[in-house]
Amino acid sequence: MSALPSAVGRTLTQTGEDGSQSAGQSVAEEAFLPTCEEVPCAPNILRPEGEIKLEARSLNMYYGSFQALRNVSMAIPERRITALIGPSGCGKSSFLRCFNRMNDMIDGFRLEGDVLLEGNDIYRRDLDLAYLRKRVGMVFQAPNPFPMSIYDNIAYGPRLHGRPDRSELDQIVEQSLRQAALWDEVKDKLRQSALGLSGGQQQRLCIARVLAVQPEVLLMDEPASALDPTATFHIEELMLQLMEHYTIVIVTHNMYQASRVSQYTGFFLMGELVEFGHTEQIFETPRDKRTDDYIRGRFG
Amino acid sequence: MLRTRQAFDEQLEQLQQRLLQFGTFVEAMVDKAIRALTYQDLNLAREVIAEDDTADHMDVEIEQMCMHLIAQQQPMGSDLRVIGSTMKVIADVERIADYAVDIARIAIALADTEYFKPLVDIPRMAELVRHMLRRGLEALIKRDMDMTREIIEMDDEVDALWRKLRAQLEDIMQERPLVVPQAVYLLLVARYLERIGDHVENIAERVAYVETGQLTNLAPTHRTDYQPESFNGAPGRAIQHDEGKPSGGW
Numbered sequence: 441m442s443a444l445p446s447a448v449g450r451t452l453t454q455t456g457e458d459g460s461q462s463a464g465q466s467v468a469e470e471a472f473l474p475t476c477e478e479v480p481c482a483p484n485i486l487r488p489e490g491e492i493k494l495e496a497r498s499l500n501m502y503y504g505s506f507q508a509l510r511n512v513s514m515a516i517p518e519r520r521i522t523a524l525i526g527p528s529g530c531g532k533s534s535f536l537r538c539f540n541r542m543n544d545m546i547d548g549f550r551l552e553g554d555v556l557l558e559g560n561d562i563y564r565r566d567l568d569l570a571y572l573r574k575r576v577g578m579v580f581q582a583p584n585p586f587p588m589s590i591y592d593n594i595a596y597g598p599r600l601h602g603r604p605d606r607s608e609l610d611q612i613v614e615q616s617l618r619q620a621a622l623w624d625e626v627k628d629k630l631r632q633s634a635l636g637l638s639g640g641q642q643q644r645l646c647i648a649r650v651l652a653v654q655p656e657v658l659l660m661d662e663p664a665s666a667l668d669p670t671a672t673f674h675i676e677e678l679m680l681q682l683m684e685h686y687t688i689v690i691v692t693h694n695m696y697q698a699s700r701v702s703q704y705t706g707f708f709l710m711g712e713l714v715e716f717g718h719t720e721q722i723f724e725t726p727r728d729k730r731t732d733d734y735i736r737g738r739f740g
Numbered sequence: 741m742l743r744t745r746q747a748f749d750e751q752l753e754q755l756q757q758r759l760l761q762f763g764t765f766v767e768a769m770v771d772k773a774i775r776a777l778t779y780q781d782l783n784l785a786r787e788v789i790a791e792d793d794t795a796d797h798m799d800v801e802i803e804q805m806c807m808h809l810i811a812q813q814q815p816m817g818s819d820l821r822v823i824g825s826t827m828k829v830i831a832d833v834e835r836i837a838d839y840a841v842d843i844a845r846i847a848i849a850l851a852d853t854e855y856f857k858p859l860v861d862i863p864r865m866a867e868l869v870r871h872m873l874r875r876g877l878e879a880l881i882k883r884d885m886d887m888t889r890e891i892i893e894m895d896d897e898v899d900a901l902w903r904k905l906r907a908q909l910e911d912i913m914q915e916r917p918l919v920v921p922q923a924v925y926l927l928l929v930a931r932y933l934e935r936i937g938d939h940v941e942n943i944a945e946r947v948a949y950v951e952t953g954q955l956t957n958l959a960p961t962h963r964t965d966y967q968p969e970s971f972n973g974a975p976g977r978a979i980q981h982d983e984g985k986p987s988g989g990w
Contacts, residue, residue, distance in 0.1 A: 696814055723816050725953025735816035737745045 484715040484727045488517035488704055493657060493687040494539055497554040501534055504548030508534045510711040521679055521688045523698035526708035536659050536691045540576040541569060574601060577650035581662035583642030585634035590626050593634045593645055597653035612652050620648035621678050640671025660690040676701045695735055699723045707731045748813045755805050756881045759826055762798045763877040766833050767870045769840035774866040777847040778859050788844035795837035802830045825946040832939040839932040846925045856919045865901045865933040868894050876943040883951045888944040892958055895937045902934040
């Protein structure tokens with residue numbers, strides 16, 4: 441994974457590609473960007489209070505000639521759940537994938553602007569992608585356990601990133617499964633195939649697998665859309681518990697889910713971030729008429 | 741262009757029409773109660789008392805409509821504000837119906853009493869609060885914030901009439917002890933009408949909320965005119981009308 445070319449086709453920006461600045465530093469060490477002052481925001485884009493974990497500044501993203509994001513600036517607060525909503529094709533998933541560079545491999549992908557993790561540019565040329573993705577983990581729409589045992593699914597990441605001994609590994613597996621609220625259900629069958637689990641259990645296993653490498657950020661792309669209501673509520677409950685230790689960004693088509701779990705919500709439309717604010721504000725008193733129309737289901 | 745949630749839009753429209761009907765019904769109750777009082781019409785007074793069941797029924801029905809819409813349609817944004825506000829507003833309208841019933845009961849109590857003077861200011865107050873109620877609900881449904889200003893002005897007039905009536909009735913009670921029972925009843929009627937004005941003001945405050953999401957107190961200094969402590973044996977009319985103290989409230 442780390443063999444990916446970094447900063448694929450990226451347009452040079454003033455601060456983002458400062459070769460001299462990061463030259464000679466280890467890949468794991470990240471250089472601070474010189475310009476950390478607030479980017480002026482549109483009136484309906486809130487800058488959350490508290491520590492900012494992730495930040496996008498004036499992002500323009502293209503797939504070939506198609507512009508997927510238009511001048512998007514958003515600051516994502518630490519240890520909170522931030523939901524991204526909007527109709528299909530609005531750019532919310534593309535935006536989410538910027539934060540661990542999942543778009544890099546897509547043909548014709550081009551990015552302008554800055555994406556920062558704790559103030560550090562993650563599109564730097566020398567950035568270690570494996571290291572980035574360890575810090576910023578991702579959970580996908582369909583549960584995708586590896587075709588191996590429950591135990592090996594969880595142990596996969598830690599084995600990749602280090603050489604933990606047996607007891608360390610046991611501990612990581614148990615702790616991750618406990619954090620993902622799955623331990624009690626699988627502790628007696630850790631050696632069985634993960635594919636035998638229910639959909640909801642598989643999704644929690646995938647979350648446990650991400651947690652096993654001790655990330656700081658969890659990106660979730662429609663994590664519950666393939667699950668039944670009970671399994672969905674399990675995932676939502678789990679997210680609220682995980683919020684204590686992790687920064688969570690979730691893309692969801694289900695705005696009721698966004699309103700239940702998140703503290704901040706961003707509404708995207710045709711590549712533009714129309715409004716970003718406290719979740720209650722977005723769903724009760726949206727400022728932009730387009731937001732109101734969308735959450736009321738009145739998009740014709 | 742494909743229209744979404746047409747059925748929901750129609751249900752919201754029905755809800756607002758039902759609220760308007762409720763308001764019209766209660767406005768008529770106030771009108772009848774005051775006419776019953778003015779013309780000492782027992783039958784009309786009894787009619788108002790009987791209509792209270794219908795008003796209560798409408799209140800419950802509209803609340804249920806709101807609950808069903810919340811459960812079935814999961815309203816968000818301005819739809820949510822409309823439905824939430826409707827639930828608040830029907831409580832005000834229902835309370836106004838209760839005041840109409842209270843006035844009708846007083847009309848029955850005073851049916852055989854000869855008024856010491858013809859009722860003029862009380863019907864005038866009633867006319868104002870009825871107009872306010874009609875305009876308030878209209879403003880809510882049309883989301884017309886200009887209309888709410890008109891309501892505030894009318895409420896100022898209602899408050900002025902209440903102060904004037906109270907002063908007059910105090911004078912009369914001191915001069916003619918025999919009419920005190922009737923004057924007390926009329927004082928109550930005036931107070932009920934003044935309270936109806938305040939309930940309409942609550943409704944008017946919802947207009948801005950539905951339209952902008954801002955919850956505001958339209959007339960924070962309004963409820964300042966009644967100070968019961970000044971009745972505590974104070975000679976004459978010792979009430980300071982326009983001090984900014986909060987009402988002791990009835």
